[in-house]
Amino acid sequence: MRVVLAEDHFLLRDGLIRLLEAFGHEVVAAVDNGPGLLAALTDHRPGLALVDVRLPPGFADDGLRAALTARQALPGLPVLLLSQYVEPFYARELLADGAGAVGYLLKDRVSNGAEFMATLECVAEGGTVMDPEVVSKLLGSKDRDRGVAALTPREREVLSCLAQGRSNAGIAEALFITEKAVAKHIGNIFTKLDLHACDTDNRRVLAVLAYLER
DSSP states (O other): OEEEEEOSOHHHHHHHHHHHHHTTOEEEEEESSHHHHHHHHHHHOOSEEEEESSOTTTSSSHHHHHHHHHHHHSTTOOEEEEESSOOHHHHHHHHTTOOOOEEEEEGGGOOOHHHHHHHHHHHHTTOEEEOHHHHHHHHHHHHHHHOGGGSOHHHHHHHHHHHTTOOHHHHHHHHTOOHHHHHHHHHHHHHHTTOOOOSSHHHHHHHHHHHHHO
């Protein structure tokens, strides 16, 4: 997979390059600022953009803005954000176009190289992966605004797992319940949220998250 990497901390940037290459991926560009990221994405059209949200020159959301601008020119460009902060606004901005192929991970919670690579590949293939803390923040804010509180605690757990990109089998394993029970909870979730079930896991995640964006 061809990757464009944007990270302003040299040691982390260098470490990510080594990790990506160790897993057989090609880093076609590694930049340390927002304008450089936008240029690299439009020039190289990678299979994945791995982006730190806060980049120079503004150190605010320069990385996110550059990635979103690139997705306007390259619809569906896979983007995985890395951040030190739980910021639902970033996730909402990333999800707003409804095209999928997006992810948002917290740097401090990435502790396994193989799992990290699996997340990259999931996003590159069109999936949606959100850190559980980010999902929790999204759901918490929507409880107040859109009545997601109608879901039972178990349904909220299942919804959180869906947003993390888990399959039915993965949800069953994580929550120590059967796949049949997972399917029932998912059916209840879609009914309560007035959503139609989709054929693939990724589309289910997008449907749930799209609802949260309305």
